[in-house]
Amino acid sequence: MISYIGRFHPLFVHLPIGFIAFWLFLEFIAIFRKSDYSNVKSLLILLSALSSIAASVLGYFLSLKTGEYDANILDEHKWQGIWLSVILTIIYFLYTFLKDKKYFNYGYYPSLIVVFILLNVTGHHGGSLTHGSDYLAFSQIKDGEKEAKIEIKDINQAVVFTDLVQPIFKQKCISCHNTEKMKGELLMDTYEHLMKGGESGAVIIATNSAQSELIKLINLEPIEERAMPPKGKVPLTNDEKAVLTWWIHAGATKDKKVAELNPNAAMTMILAKFAGSGNSAHSESIPELPEVSEADVKSVEEIKVKGINIVKIAQNTNMLDVRCIINKQNWNDQKTETLLKIKEQLYILDLSGTVITNKSLASIGKLKSLQTLFLQSTQLNDDNFEALKELENLESLNLYNTQITDKSVETLSQLKKLKKLYVWQTKMTEKGIEQLQKNLPALQIVGEKKYINS
Numbered sequence: 001m002i003s004y005i006g007r008f009h010p011l012f013v014h015l016p017i018g019f020i021a022f023w024l025f026l027e028f029i030a031i032f033r034k035s036d037y038s039n040v041k042s043l044l045i046l047l048s049a050l051s052s053i054a055a056s057v058l059g060y061f062l063s064l065k066t067g068e069y070d071a072n073i074l075d076e077h078k079w080q081g082i083w084l085s086v087i088l089t090i091i092y093f094l095y096t097f098l099k100d101k102k103y104f105n106y107g108y109y110p111s112l113i114v115v116f117i118l119l120n121v122t123g124h125h126g127g128s129l130t131h132g133s134d135y136l137a138f139s140q141i142k143d144g145e146k147e148a149k150i151e152i153k154d155i156n157q158a159v160v161f162t163d164l165v166q167p168i169f170k171q172k173c174i175s176c177h178n179t180e181k182m183k184g185e186l187l188m189d190t191y192e193h194l195m196k197g198g199e200s201g202a203v204i205i206a207t208n209s210a211q212s213e214l215i216k217l218i219n220l221e222p223i224e225e226r227a228m229p230p231k232g233k234v235p236l237t238n239d240e241k242a243v244l245t246w247w248i249h250a251g252a253t254k255d256k257k258v259a260e261l262n263p264n265a266a267m268t269m270i271l272a273k274f275a276g277s278g279n280s281a282h283s284e285s286i287p288e289l290p291e292v293s294e295a296d297v298k299s300v301e302e303i304k305v306k307g308i309n310i311v312k313i314a315q316n317t318n319m320l321d322v323r324c325i326i327n328k329q330n331w332n333d334q335k336t337e338t339l340l341k342i343k344e345q346l347y348i349l350d351l352s353g354t355v356i357t358n359k360s361l362a363s364i365g366k367l368k369s370l371q372t373l374f375l376q377s378t379q380l381n382d383d384n385f386e387a388l389k390e391l392e393n394l395e396s397l398n399l400y401n402t403q404i405t406d407k408s409v410e411t412l413s414q415l416k417k418l419k420k421l422y423v424w425q426t427k428m429t430e431k432g433i434e435q436l437q438k439n440l441p442a443l444q445i446v447g448e449k450k451y452i453n454s
């Protein structure tokens with residue numbers, strides 16, 4: 001209850017500010033126009049003092065809810081508010097009893113200057129508490145953008161925490177989890193603070209992403225109350241979530257580089273997007289998307305219950321990102337066939353690690369809108385692989401850890417838009433890869449020798 005009353009402090013503080021400003025204003029006018037306003041002077045000073053005391057009390061209640069504000073600024077603000085109230089009260093009594101004395105004005109006018117300065121300082125600190133200390137700074141760059149732009153030249157040499165994880169936090173979390181606004185008592189500015197956790201203890205449990213509070217909260221639907229970042233803020237992209245999850249899973253290290261944490265093929269693919277101009281990775285740039293009507297809601301629901309995640313790849317498009325993430329052992333060829341119902345919208349498909357066989361290729365070959373396809377760690381071999389040659393929009397294909405051989409080089413060579421292909425730990429030979437590279441010179445092939453063409 002008390003901290004609830006305290007919430008009216010930010011509203012209530014405008015009363016003393018108003019009274020004091022009005023009083024000083026009249027005093028100022030009085031000096032120049034030699035006019036007299038003594039009939040309301042006493043009342044104005046009284047109101048200034050009383051409202052200031054009330055605002056201080058409310059402010060004190062609010063401050064009891066610890067953790068929300070920067071402790072140093074809060075302490076200064078508190079004492080400034082108290083001093084202002086004390087000084088106003090003294091001025092009121094001195095005015096009441098001594099105003100007719102000759103020497104009164106010698107003390108009175110200097111005290112007005114003190115009140116004026118103290119009012120401004122207190123107000124400024126109060127503003128810093130609610131809006132952050134750079135609220136009035138000229139630069140309009142918000143916290144997130146300031147240092148988030150890190151150029152990553154070689155993703156393998158990037159330090160996972162400083163080059164990938166921290167920029168995400170800086171862009172999307174630090175505005176509320178900094179030294180001035182410690183929401184949930186969680187500071188996210190340094191590695192040490194982050195690992196220390198918040199009001200409910202550690203939020204990161206190294207190697208156990210599933211048990212880590214931070215991962216739980218970023219995976220909540222944005223409408224849920226505890227979701228991070230909260231509703232209305234720019235949410236994390238799937239790639240950003242994947243990076244954070246992977247980093248924790250791999251031990252939440254401070255200094256380790258990407259290569260030292262052995263990302264698997266799927267993760268390598270995601271990490272690759274963070275390389276280069278740095279910034280594009282975080283906004284997950286999506287090239288011109290085909291304009292299609294919305295997928296049939298009933299079909300989407302029907303397919304979802306078979307055990308696959310379906311989400312729109314972005315807010316302003318109908319294209320879909322479809323991934324089989326849990327119960328991969330239950331996803332088989334019949335289920336793949338059902339995906340044809342959303343073939344126009346299917347843009348990203350992840351069937352990695354499922355139990356599909358080459359029969360699925362017939363259906364997958366008809367998903368002509370596909371841009372990204374993950375088929376790694378499945379039983380697939382060359383049989384019927386030519387069905388995929390129809391995927392004229394495919395830009396990225398992952399065949400890591402499958403039984404594909406050089407026989408499929410011909411089919412792959414027909415995927416003219418293909419930009420990236422992952423074929424390590426397949427049966428494809430160096431010769432086959434060379435041939436493919438000759439046919440598609442712009443293709444980046446990730447084989448046993450990484451980035452042959454980069």
Ligand code: HEC
Pocket residue numbers: 169172173174175176177183184185186197198199200201203213214217218226228229230233236
């Ligand atoms: C708009 C402000 C805001 C932003 C942005 C924000 N948070 Fe929070 N966060 C909060 C508030 C408020 C709480 C406290 C919620 C509560 O106590 O229920 C909190 C609490 C948390 C907690 C729980 C701390 C604890 O120990 O209970 C975690 C973890 C967290 N945030 C992570 C994040 C991450 C990760 C991001 C960025 C992706 C983020 N937050 C962005 C406001 C924010």
